[in-house]
Amino acid sequence: MKIAFVVQRYGLEISGGAELHCRWVAEHMQKHWDVEVLTTRASDYITWRDHYPKGDDVVNGVSVKRFSVAKPRHPEKFGRLQNYILANEHREEDELKWLEEEGPQSPSLIRYIDEHSDDYDYFIFFSYRYYHSYWGINAVSQKSILVPTAEHDPVIHLHIFKELLRKPQAYIYNSVEERKMINTLARNEHILGDVVGVGTEVPEKVFPEDFRQKYDIQGDYVIYIGRIDENKGCHELFDFFLRFNKDTSSDLKLVLVGSNILKIPVHPDIRYLGFLSEEDKFSGLAGASALIMPSFYESLSMVTLEAWALQKPVLANARCAVLKGQCLRSNAGLFYEDYDEFREALCLLIGSAKLQEALGQKGKAYFDRNYTWNVIENKYLSVVDKLEKRK
């Protein structure tokens, strides 16, 4: 069976989001299917400017076809258009214009999908909100499977997406909350779908003590891993954390790992380590009292799954329905809606090693039940099998 994975960017340098999700799934599914990735030449998600060479490529054993981006994105123009669309009455043409600006605008990719639809059994599209998914699903709707990676983002309410979300033959959701949101918006409960998510692999051995020595971290610490960005709730995290240390006279440290977009407060209790190797990242996570996930918008937090795989508890932002749902289903994390809840939950977590251990064990069990690669691969195979039986 030949399956095309269609995604906005693809490459080893891309270390997060739907792109990494797609790469991991493609790499794991190639033992079951003849997998080919159809993508653009972009590597930067802000401008989508061509970066990779045109044509065929092989990434970790997966063959990749790259298509040029006709027009790079102009971030300011895009921002203005999006603000206009979200704040004003508009027509469908305006939404399509927004989609063109959203990009990555690659008509050659869509043409290829249209012309070679017979060469593939199914097309699995990643991320509903981009140009490739909209026009790709419209071109081959009878063979399309969508991995929406949708968040509670205002653009999902655009009219063009309501129609689009009724077209795929099957869905692979990241979470129960995502499924519920899409079903409510598009009234597409009749379409085949399963909550799958993505698997992750953690190293067998981690070295928390080496991590402490290398980065000179003493005492208890909580860790945040991901892009340090206002959209990820980091601003609120800094505020809450500093208030927490002041109110409780705690000497708890906050360790930040990831690329930095936001200004980080200069404070002895906040340690920014930048972008780390996978080994250091996992060692840091293993040595932490808990992982903090302050993000407001997540369709599936991979780092949360990694924390649970390492038996670490999570303190998550309850205003993100997905994170709250995951914590409740797994019984492996506490959550907060405001500072008072943050203070009490963190106090409880760091004050009891037994609670950390109990939550961590629940997290590991939840991870083993739902997010090991065997489980994920079988779910993908099952969705395609069901589609085949319908034929």
Add this chain to the structure above:
Amino acid sequence: MNNQDKNKTTKSETKIQIDYDNINVADIMDQIKAKIAAMPKSTPEPIPPPQGLASPLTPPPDMPPEAEGGRSKLKRLLLKIMKPVAPLIKLLILPVHHDLTETIKTLDLTNRKLDYWSEKLDRDLYRVNETLNTKIEEGDKTVNKRLDLAYDEIGRIKEYTKLLHSLSHNVVVELTKLKIEEEALKMKSRILEKDFEFLGRRERALEDQVFK
């Protein structure tokens, strides 16, 4: 659930009970929420009044008080010794000394004025703050009263709307019944008309047979 498994933690743990063998995050979060709800709500700290508010404000000085010189004996002795050369010293130093004295006097006066105005500003700000707080409290009360009234009104309108909805529903049902009844009666009248026609024809046929 074993009692030993139910642990209480310190400080925040005096209330939150956790069954470690059967962790239930929803239950823990409910307990955290209940604990927060039971906490006294922190109110903004009142601004302390400026010091010495009760005491009258000292008016700004027009002239600085004369500085009281210490060590006057030594000073007098030195002046005596220097008396013969005093005219020369005065001639050389007086302008500078005079300027310095004047400057110090001016600076001192300015400082006192600044202190006065700063204290006055503090007092005025405190009064403004007090007035604003009183007005905000009054405003809050008025708004809350109005909100309560509005909620009551909304409640009444809700009930009224429900009644109207129920009424219109009943009217529609009754109209539908009447329509059906009307249709049935029409049908009956049509059948009766046909029966009547048939009987007429039969009558005419019988008459024909009788009078043949």
